[in-house]
Amino acid sequence: MIRLMAIVLALLLSFSPAVAEQPSVVRELLTELADRNDLKPLKTVIVARHGETIAEKGYRGHSPGESTNIKSASKSVISALVGIAIDKGLLDGPEQKIAPLLKEDLPSSADPRINDITIGNLLSMQAGLGRLSGPNYGRWVSSRNWVRFALAQPFADEPGGRMLYSTASTHLLSAILTKVGGKSTLALARDWLGPLQGFRIGAWERDPQGIYLGGNQMAMSARSLLAFGELYREGGRTADGRQIVPADWIDLSWQPHTNSYFSGDAYGYGWFARQIGGETVHFAWGYGGQMLYIIPSLKLTVVMTSEETGPSARSGYRDALHGVLAEIVSAVKTN
Numbered sequence: 001m002i003r004l005m006a007i008v009l010a011l012l013l014s015f016s017p018a019v020a021e022q023p024s025v026v027r028e029l030l031t032e033l034a035d036r037n038d039l040k041p042l043k044t045v046i047v048a049r050h051g052e053t054i055a056e057k058g059y060r061g062h063s064p065g066e067s068t069n070i071k072s073a074s075k076s077v078i079s080a081l082v083g084i085a086i087d088k089g090l091l092d093g094p095e096q097k098i099a100p101l102l103k104e105d106l107p108s109s110a111d112p113r114i115n116d117i118t119i120g121n122l123l124s125m126q127a128g129l130g131r132l133s134g135p136n137y138g139r140w141v142s143s144r145n146w147v148r149f150a151l152a153q154p155f156a157d158e159p160g161g162r163m164l165y166s167t168a169s170t171h172l173l174s175a176i177l178t179k180v181g182g183k184s185t186l187a188l189a190r191d192w193l194g195p196l197q198g199f200r201i202g203a204w205e206r207d208p209q210g211i212y213l214g215g216n217q218m219a220m221s222a223r224s225l226l227a228f229g230e231l232y233r234e235g236g237r238t239a240d241g242r243q244i245v246p247a248d249w250i251d252l253s254w255q256p257h258t259n260s261y262f263s264g265d266a267y268g269y270g271w272f273a274r275q276i277g278g279e280t281v282h283f284a285w286g287y288g289g290q291m292l293y294i295i296p297s298l299k300l301t302v303v304m305t306s307e308e309t310g311p312s313a314r315s316g317y318r319d320a321l322h323g324v325l326a327e328i329v330s331a332v333k334t335n
Helices: 002-014 017-035 071-087 099-105 112-116 119-123 134-141 146-151 167-181 185-192 222-233 247-254 317-334
Strands: 042-049 052-058 067-069 219-221 272-276 279-286 290-295 300-306
Touching: 017 042, 017 052, 017 317, 042 222, 042 317, 071 119, 071 167, 071 185, 071 222, 071 247, 071 279, 071 290, 099 146, 099 167, 119 167, 134 146, 134 167, 146 167, 167 185, 219 222, 222 290, 222 300, 272 317, 279 317, 290 317, 300 317
Parallel strands: none
Antiparallel strands: 042 052, 042 300, 067 219, 272 279, 279 290, 290 300
């Protein structure tokens, strides 16, 4: 009897005026964003709560269903694939050393420290190898062999040391996945994440050896990115109850392993974390302002996509997007 009363009470609360008001308040907020000068690069925003989209908006001719370059937000997808590969027994775990897996591409006179780099070091950007993002990105992707070029970089720190954000680290993971999986990273993603309804990877750049670029230049729609975020919010389980990404891998990926030198944000395995609107937020972040935010405490997932032609960090635009999320969180909590 007590359980029945609890269920009835929960149903009544779910249809309370405050809860019913949430979608309209959030929709009004998204509409108002179109007039903000600090958000001119914004293309789309989608807000989902309890697994249901409560508001979505496209700006300046864009729509949530169109394909967009999610840039480094794809590093979180690579992390998911690594977790699945470990679960399938194709990889041993985060402590597995990468040198035996990439021995054909190791430099002939390699620094001995290269033998200490682990899968986990690559995921958390603590490999120690010199960075190949930012000003060094161009010369890296202009090289004839991206894997060998990355492995030949001088060490800037010890493996497991400070965070050195580098897309080359996630590209090495893509090369490893290709080797142990026996097929391209894109094919693995389509096989392993295929059961996730609404998820689809479109165009994706490859290196000269045909390895898909781990952690950049991946196209998908904002709705597809939302589906991926919802998978993580639900502990790796699809809406029909199928476990795709191990729940313990998500916990490990969201656990802080280091901190960004640039923002101070915590960083796990392909995911940033910080407090926004008084809540702990786990997020994927791509150049230009490609954002996937997950707020487990509120059962909330938010996607924002932007023009990818300009930086979002030093321009203050990324902070503006964090501010928009804080407004969404406030609307959800107070209505």
